[in-house]
Structures are given as structure tokens and as C-alpha cells.
Amino acid sequence: MSKFSRMNAIQSIAEIRDAAPLTAAPADIDFYGEDVFNDKVIHKYLSKPMAEKLLSTMRGERPFEASIAPAVAHAMKEWAMSRGATHFTHWFQPLTGGTAEKHDAFLEYDKAGNPMMELSGMSLIVGEPDASSFPSGGLRSTFEARGYTAWDPTSPAFIKRHANGATLCIPTAFCSYTGEVLDRKTPVLRSIQALGKSVSRLMACFGQSPKHTRVTMGPEQEYFLVDKEFYYQRPDLVQTGRTLFGAAPAKHQQLEDHYFGAIKPRILAFMNEVEDELWRLGIPAKTRHNEVAPSQFELAPIFEELNLAIDHNMLTMQILREVAEHHGLVCLLHEKPYAGINGSGKHNNWSVTYGGKNLLDPGDTPQENAVFLTMLTAVIRAVNLHADLLRSATASAGNDHRLGANEAPPAILSIFLGEQLTDVIDALMDGKSKKDTQARQMVVGVDALPTLPRDATDRNRTSPFAFTGNKFEFRSVGSSQSCSDVNVVLNTIVAESLDYLSERLEKLPKAKFNSGLQALLKEVISANRRIIFNGDGYTAEWQKEAARRGLPNLRTTLDALKPLKDKKNQALFARYGVFIGKELDSRYEVFKDEYERKILIEGKVALKIARESIEPVVSAQLLALAKTVKTAKAIGMKAGVPALIKNVNRLGEYYSQLDEGIEVLAQAVEASEMSAIVEALAKLRVVVDTLECLTDDAQWPLPKYREMLFIY
Ligand code: ADP
Ligand code: MG
Numbered sequence: 001m002s003k004f005s006r007m008n009a010i011q012s013i014a015e016i017r018d019a020a021p022l023t024a025a026p027a028d029i030d031f032y033g034e035d036v037f038n039d040k041v042i043h044k045y046l047s048k049p050m051a052e053k054l055l056s057t058m059r060g061e062r063p064f065e066a067s068i069a070p071a072v073a074h075a076m077k078e079w080a081m082s083r084g085a086t087h088f089t090h091w092f093q094p095l096t097g098g099t100a101e102k103h104d105a106f107l108e109y110d111k112a113g114n115p116m117m118e119l120s121g122m123s124l125i126v127g128e129p130d131a132s133s134f135p136s137g138g139l140r141s142t143f144e145a146r147g148y149t150a151w152d153p154t155s156p157a158f159i160k161r162h163a164n165g166a167t168l169c170i171p172t173a174f175c176s177y178t179g180e181v182l183d184r185k186t187p188v189l190r191s192i193q194a195l196g197k198s199v200s201r202l203m204a205c206f207g208q209s210p211k212h213t214r215v216t217m218g219p220e221q222e223y224f225l226v227d228k229e230f231y232y233q234r235p236d237l238v239q240t241g242r243t244l245f246g247a248a249p250a251k252h253q254q255l256e257d258h259y260f261g262a263i264k265p266r267i268l269a270f271m272n273e274v275e276d277e278l279w280r281l282g283i284p285a286k287t288r289h290n291e292v293a294p295s296q297f298e299l300a301p302i303f304e305e306l307n308l309a310i311d312h313n314m315l316t317m318q319i320l321r322e323v324a325e326h327h328g329l330v331c332l333l334h335e336k337p338y339a340g341i342n343g344s345g346k347h348n349n350w351s352v353t354y355g356g357k358n359l360l361d362p363g364d365t366p367q368e369n370a371v372f373l374t375m376l377t378a379v380i381r382a383v384n385l386h387a388d389l390l391r392s393a394t395a396s397a398g399n400d401h402r403l404g405a406n407e408a409p410p411a412i413l414s415i416f417l418g419e420q421l422t423d424v425i426d427a428l429m430d431g432k433s434k435k436d437t438q439a440r441q442m443v444v445g446v447d448a449l450p451t452l453p454r455d456a457t458d459r460n461r462t463s464p465f466a467f468t469g470n471k472f473e474f475r476s477v478g479s480s481q482s483c484s485d486v487n488v489v490l491n492t493i494v495a496e497s498l499d500y501l502s503e504r505l506e507k508l509p510k511a512k513f514n515s516g517l518q519a520l521l522k523e524v525i526s527a528n529r530r531i532i533f534n535g536d537g538y539t540a541e542w543q544k545e546a547a548r549r550g551l552p553n554l555r556t557t558l559d560a561l562k563p564l565k566d567k568k569n570q571a572l573f574a575r576y577g578v579f580i581g582k583e584l585d586s587r588y589e590v591f592k593d594e595y596e597r598k599i600l601i602e603g604k605v606a607l608k609i610a611r612e613s614i615e616p617v618v619s620a621q622l623l624a625l626a627k628t629v630k631t632a633k634a635i636g637m638k639a640g641v642p643a644l645i646k647n648v649n650r651l652g653e654y655y656s657q658l659d660e661g662i663e664v665l666a667q668a669v670e671a672s673e674m675s676a677i678v679e680a681l682a683k684l685r686v687v688v689d690t691l692e693c694l695t696d697d698a699q700w701p702l703p704k705y706r707e708m709l710f711i712y
Pocket of ligand 2: 220347
């Protein structure tokens with residue numbers, strides 16, 4: 001690498017010319033979902049009765065009938081081949097955090113030995129990838145390494161294209177030989193089922209006949225883009241996903257001129273290609289905009305059924321990365337690629353419908369309001385009782401830089417209800433509504449709620465868990481994380497609270513239902529009220545107040561994972577059939593391991609950069625300065641010499657600190673001591689970042705923040 005490669009990078013980026021804008025061509029969305037094995041395709045390739053059977057399974061209305069597997073597999077293959085696919089893969093979500101695929105060609109021999117293209121019913125339903133290298137947290141010993149993938153018909157098969165070909169992807173769950181979960185999809189499916197049962201039970205209390213429960217989710221995805229030229233010159237970005245060093249630029253996000261700003265043409269070209277790919281896959285990308293930090297952006301889809309929404313978000317992250325490459329960019333999904341400016345999260349918008357009606361929508365009739373208030377109460381109780389579990393579901397090395405650092409949202413879980421809804425709750429509790437001049441108690445099952453304008457409820461950006469009109473928005477999820485874990489927790493703990501309420505309601509005589517419900521909601525809300533907080537979640541006062549309320553504040557991953565080991569929590573998940581036996585223990589092991597490996601890698605990468613790139617540049621400058629002093633003295637120079645000596649000494653001082661910092665980090669890495677590595681790396685960073693500002697700019701080996709964040 002030439003020492004001027006930073007300058008070369010800047011020059012080649014400066015030479016990029018935006019493509020000419022599209023001249024008016026009629027936009028159409030005929031291609032929407034063309035790479036998905038959807039209703040239209042199913043009706044085209046399967047007989048009507050078979051299509052109906054498959055579609056009702058896909059809607060989650062009835063279990064899959066194995067007898068139709070061969071016909072479905074054949075139809076899928078025919079369709080996939082018509083779209084250029086030669087291979088198929090079981091697409092699954094192991095605990096590595098990403099997705100996994102192992103491709104097989106459709107190629108088989110017929111009885112006469114002639115090649116043919118086939119997909120059998122069996123190959124559709126189960127697969128057996130060599131799974132020995134996926135994390136299992138001790139669930140699978142290496143001598144019994146088999147893992148199985150099982151088709152998930154509720155998430156439609158799709159086609160992934162690449163240069164020269166395409167692959168049919170079949171969404172699957174992944175479990176061990178003995179049936180224990182090894183993935184992120186299985187628990188989602190289990191938790192949806194559990195919540196469905198509890199919702200039906202509650203609705204029966206309100207006299208409703210059994211209907212289909214649907215959990216819906218819309219994830220808002222934040223990400224950064226950086227030019228490839230800079231990216232490849234940053235070994236820390238390449239290896240850890242974040243910059244381990246880098247001094248703050250004079251201008252970063254102070255002027256707030258990036259948020260919702262005009263999107264640069266180069267970025268829009270990228271976004272359009274992303275949306276094109278997503279729409280082809282039936283992923284309803286809807287919103288795009290610049291985010292708060294420079295070179296940070298957001299993409300939000302229209303919400304969908306939870307299992308599908310999670311699969312789609314996993315695909316979206318992959319497509320963001322792939323398409324960025326086409327544009328000479330790299331998409332950074334890490335929670336904190338740059339220190340000192342906003343990190344990236346994923347807002348998890350969650351709601352539940354019953355027979356098509358959103359239960360978190362207040363509604364117009366007293367009956368609908370009663371259901372709404374009961375759901376709301378269940379969520380309040382669930383989050384209060386299990387805030388630690390929700391926190392654990394967002395724990396990761398990357399997310400530690402957001403939660404628990406000085407950034408939104410805080411590690412303390414609390415619920416934001418907004419002024420109007422808080423007012424309703426107040427009136428329900430004790431008749432102390434702020435709005436009413438005369439104190440008046442709200443009577444459930446009689447009063448209709450005031451209409452809550454959706455916008456007015458969502459002005460608090462500091463709350464980790466906010467009610468936003470007709471859904472809850474959980475904002476602690478990290479940008480690179482799967483949404484699976486948080487929704488598994490959310491579904492399970494809400495199911496538990498619904499059952500708690502149902503059990504009480506079932507005992508009420510019919511004539512006393514409304515008054516009994518009123519008393520119950522009052523009791524449960526007052527017992528769990530400490531979790532509601534409408535103020536600023538960033539402040540030191542809230543930290544104190546939260547401690548006074550006894551709310552957990554688990555700042556680091558290792559602390560936040562501990563609730564997974566708690567017997568009470570394990571019993572809860574077992575009761576709902578979400579994690580059984582050793583499954584939760586195994587996840588604790590996997591996540592802890594992942595955290596420790598990541599921290600260790602960061603420590604090692606930082607050491608390499610500091611020793612191999614930073615130290616030589618600083619010592620060379622020190623030597624050059626020392627020589628200058630010597631020459632200056634030799635020629636009898638007077639002015640300037642004291643300043644030169646002062647600068648040599650100042651640089652020498654930081655050089656010693658650099659040397660010490662490297663030594664301390666090396667020892668921490670050697671000892672594999674996590675908190676020591678985190679601390680030593682943070683200290684070393686301060687020294688390196690200071691040196692960045694004291695060293696000849698032309699010699700500095702790493703692209704700087706002012707370049708990476710602004711030149712693209
Ligand atoms: P913002 O939170 O930025 O104000 P919106 O409220 O419009 O944006 O929506 C954010 C996300 O919430 C979108 O993905 C949207 O589809 C999703 N969403 C809206 N309604 C629901 C719902 N009932 N259930 C789940 N997600 C929803
Ligand atoms: Mg939002």
C-alpha cells in the first residue's frame with residue numbers, strides 16, 4: 001500500500017460521476033414478487049385442491065399434509081427453472097447471527113442413466129447439512145454432529161439471483177438430531193403459537209369465538225455507507241465492522257444537516273437498486289431517508305406477519321450489503337461503526353391482530369376499548385416483570401456501544417405511553433385525569449376512549465419501548481441483529497401476562513365481568529406502574545430514578561445475558577414450549593462465546609494496527625523532528641528551536657503512552673480478560689486519536705473520519 005493511498009482514494013472518489021438521471025420511463029410494479037413462490041405461481045403450477053391445501057398451510061391455518069409434498073416440490077422446481085435456477089438450498093438462520101445456505105443442483109440420473117433435473121418431496125421437507133461447525137452451545141457434541149433443516153411452509157420459497165445463475169431458496173428451521181433448536185426461526189414459530197393460544201383464551205373471556213391470531217412486525221433498519229476505497233484501507237472495519245481508532249472530525253452531526261436531507265444521487269442510485277431487488281422478492285420496502293449521523297441511512301418496509309418479516313429483514317440486510325458492492329460502497333450494519341456520532345439500531349414495531357382486528361388499536365366501541373386496555377395492561381405487566389429478558393435479547397458486543405453507553409436508547413427498559421394514554425390510565429386508576437376539570441373515573445366497558453392521534457403519541461425518541469398509536473416500538477434492537485430474539489421474548493412474556501389476566505377473568509360471574517375487569521386492570525397497572533416513564537431516558541436523573549424504582553440496568557452483554565440462566569425464566573419459556581430443557585442454557589453459552597470472541601478479535605486487530613501501522617509512523621516523525629532539532633542547533637538557529645524541542649517532547653510523551661497502551665492491551669488479550677480488553681482498547685484509542693492530530697497528515701495510514709463520513 002502506497003503511503004499516499006488515502007489521497008489516491010479521495011482522488012478516485014472525486015472522479016466518480018453520477019449516472020445521468022432516468023429519462024421518463026413509466027414505472028410499473030409488475031415485477032413485484034416475481035421471485036417468490038406466491039399465490040399466483042402456486043395456482044399456475046398446482047391443481048386447485050392442492051393449491052388450496054398448500055395456501056392454507058402457508059397462512060398458518062392448518063398443518064402441512066405430507067402427501068402433497070412431491071407435487072409441491074415438482075411445482076417449485078418447474079417454476080424455479082423457468083426463472084433460471086439450477087440449484088436449490090435450505091435457507092436457515094443458525095445462531096451465528098446471519099443466514100446459512102448449502103446448495104444442491106437439481107441434477108439427478110434417471111433409471112437409464114440420463115441426467116435430469118428433479119426436486120423430490122423429501123428434499124423439500126428435510127435436509128441434513130453437515131452442521132458440525134454451527135454454534136450449538138453444547139447441545140450437540142461433535143461425534144453426533146447431525147443437524148436437520150425442516151421446511152417452513154409459512155415463509156414462501158424465493159429465488160436468489162447472481163451473475164450467471166440463480167438458486168431456489170427454501171426457508172427452513174434448523175434443529176439437532178434430537179429435535180433441540182439450533183436456530184433463530186424455530187423459537188419464533190413456537191412463540192407465535194404460544195401467543196396465539198393465550199390471545200384466544202383472553203378473547204373467549206370477552207365472549208369471542210376462536211379466530212386466527214397474527215403477530216405483525218415492521219423493522220426500521222438503520223445502516224451506514226462508506227466508499228470501498230476507504231473501507232479496504234481500514235483493517236478494523238474489514239475485520240470487526242467498526243473503526244477501533246479515529247479522531248472526531250471538526251464537523252460531524254452538530255448541524256443536524258444530514259437528517260432527512262436531500263439524498264445524494266449516488267446514494268439514491270444505490271437505494272433504487274436495493275428496492276428493485278427487494279420488490280422482486282416481495283419485500284415491501286417503503287421508506288428511505290438520511291439518518292442523523294453523516295453517511296447514515298434508514299430503510300423501512302411495510303409491516304408483515306412476524307415470521308415473514310424476520311426472514312425479510314435478514315434478506316434485506318444481505319441485499320443492502322450486496323448491492324452496495326455494485327456501487328463501490330460498503331454497507332456497515334454494525335451498531336457503532338464510528339465513535340462519537342450516532343450508532344445504528346433497528347426499531348421493532350410489534351402488534352397483534354385477532355380475526356384481522358388490531359388489538360392494540362383503541363377502537364370505537366366500549367367493548368373494543370376494554371380489549372385494548374386489557375392488552376395494554378398485559379404488555380405493561382409483561383415488560384415490567386421481564387425487562388431483564390427483553391434486555392438480554394438485545395445484548396451483543398456491538399450493541400454495548402449503544403445501550404449502556406451515552407446513547408439512545410438506555411439499557412434501562414421502560415415504557416413510554418404518551419400524554420394522552422397516560423391520562424386514560426390515570427382516569428382508570430383514580431379519576432385524576434389532567435384533562436378533566438372534574439375528577440372522573442374511567443369505567444371499562446362503558447366509556448369509549450378518546451381517539452388517540454397516532455402522531456401525538458410518538459415524540460419521545462429516548463424511550464426504548466414506546467406505544468406509537470396502534471403498536472409498540474421496541475428500539476433497543478441492534479442494527480445487525482436478527483429481530484428473532486426480541487420477538488420471541490415479547491410474544492412469550494405477553495402470552496404469560498394474558499394468561500394471568502384470563503385466569504382471573506374466567507373466575508368472574510358474567511354479571512360482574514365489567515366491574516371485575518375494571519378492578520383487575522386497576523390492580524395490575526398499579527402493581528406494574530414503575531415501568532412507565534414518559535420523560536427523557538438519556539438523563540442522569542432517570543438513571544437515579546430508575547434505580548429507586550428498582551428497574552434493572554444491565555449495561556454490558558455479560559450482565560445482560562445472565563437472565564437466560566435464571567431458573568424462573570427457564571421455567572417460563574418451558575411452560576410455553578418456546579425453549580425446552582437445555583435450549584436456553586445453550587443459547588447463553590453461544591451468545592457469551594460470541595461476545596468473547598468478538599472482543600478478543602477487536603483486541604487483536606487493535607494491537608496489530610497500533611504496532612504495525614501507527615507506531616512506525618509516529619516513531620518516524622519523532623526521529624525526523626529530533627534530526628531537525630539537531631540540524632537547527634548545528635547551524636546556530638535561534639528562533640523556533642525551543643518550540644521544536646517542545647514538540648519533540650510532546651510527541652515523545654504520547655509515543656511512550658502509545659507504547660504503554662499497547663503493552664497493557666497485549667497483556668489483557670494474552671489473559672483473555674474481557675473487561676480488561678474493553679478498557680485497554682478504549683484507553684489506547686484515546687492515545688492513538690490524539691496522535692492522529694499530532695502527526696503529519698500525509699503520513700497517517702488510516703482514512704480519517706472527516707473523509708469516510710463525508711466523501712462519498
Ligand atoms: P416512525 O416510527 O418512523 O414514525 P411509522 O410509524 O410510519 O414510522 O412506521 C414504522 C414501522 O412500523 C413501519 O415499518 C410500519 O410498517 C410499521 N407498522 C405500522 N403499523 C404496524 C402494526 N400494526 N404492526 C406492526 N408494525 C407496524
Ligand atoms: Mg419508528
